[in-house]
Amino acid sequence: MASSPRKSRKGTDAAPLLVPARALRRRVLRWAVRGVLGVAGFFAVLVLLFSFLNPPVNIYQLQESARVGGLQRDWVAFDNIAPVMGRSAVAAEDANFCLHWGFDMNAIRAAVAEGGSRGASTISQQVVKNVFLWHGRSWLRKAMEGVLTPAVELIWSKERILEVYLNVAEFDEGVFGVQAAAEHYFGVDARSLSALQAARLAAILPDPKARSASNPSNFVRNRTRSIMAGAETIAADGRDGCFR
Template identity: 70%
Template sequence: MTEKGAEKPAASPRRRKPKAEAAPPPPKPRLGRVAATWLLRGFGGVAAFYALLILLFSFVPPPVNLYQLGEIWRLGGIDKDWVAYEEIAPVMGRSAVAAEDANFCGHWGFDMTAIRRAIEDGSTRGASTITQQVAKNVFLWHGRSWLRKAMEAVLTPAVELVWSKQRILEVYLNVVEFDEGVFGVQAAAQHYFGVDAKDLSALQAARLAAVLPDPKGRSASEPTSFVRSRTRAIISGAETIAADGRSACFEG
């Protein structure tokens, strides 16, 4: 028994629970990872932009391209007049294909046979297809930079995938340059011969095709002996691709 008056033992002090330590801040993303993320976003934005243009221009005429803008600035203006494919003489389409891309109906944007032949000959001339020229003229700029070539290599099969062969040829004939500041077959037909594109004869169509790819150095109305010789070859080539079916993809 405890004695009366004895003091009660002192209560032991309560221990406070230690405060939970604050969670460490999340590690900051590394600079390289941030740069890679923004680079991928940039590539994605550029790809989406060009995809939209390819879809839009599959049915809407391209208004103007970078090269034409440069010529407008340099010359003070250009001559161009868009016409639908139905308003272009069929022989003009065959002549352009015979002159620039005889295997147009048989490739997917790149003529591998022509590329191999050009490499063997040590030249790049003749390896560029009509589709490649459309990709360059409509979406890119002129020049020989590796960046432009790489972008052209990506855009060319995309154009082939979305556009019909007839649409590719229609756009080509409406944007290609036939004389200094003269763009498109309608403006060229008026400029050289005083006729509409739908009324071009086989000789006139071949003459226009013969000035390609050097419209500033050749003339369809005042042909040199070289242009005359090339014109004869184009007339023969246009007749050949009509006979053997190589024009079916854009005339069907």
């Protein structure tokens, strides 16, 4: 008696294998979407909270604290910072601060034209990097900065952005914020800074480890004069209107 033909293993085994593979792909995709939404929600909550709550110590400050053995930092409200300090910081780092939505496209185009030899980061971008992210060059950080900067601009006021910037900026090794910097270099409160002192502090950015506001090099002196002139121009033409 002839035996019945054997069933092909290909026909019986392949189909059951396809089902788990598809299910696995769907599961991975679901978890990936949940992960992205979870990260987005986390940062959305932080952006909202920090619009009125002062950010705690950030990643870079923790790194510097471990390296130098402590930090000098003392948060001060924007109303307790000399107005000339805000104008000096804007003149030094982001002259069109009141005119853009987080990115200065003219500065970016100029940087691209010069082959990337000059920086184009706005004060808003620097706040996002310092408060929410980490230092260092990577595509991931730049991508996250690109997403978070418009969100901060949308929810925070320009005055709040500048207040946070002045309170988290590094002014010397282990010295963060304008209040600690004013005491460290000049022995005064941030509210009492003169135009010269404010310009000196702005002049040491963004390289405070190599520059000094109390013992300025010729470079810092020249940059100070330029910043003082820029701050006066910003006050005269109204480009300080969003934080005046």
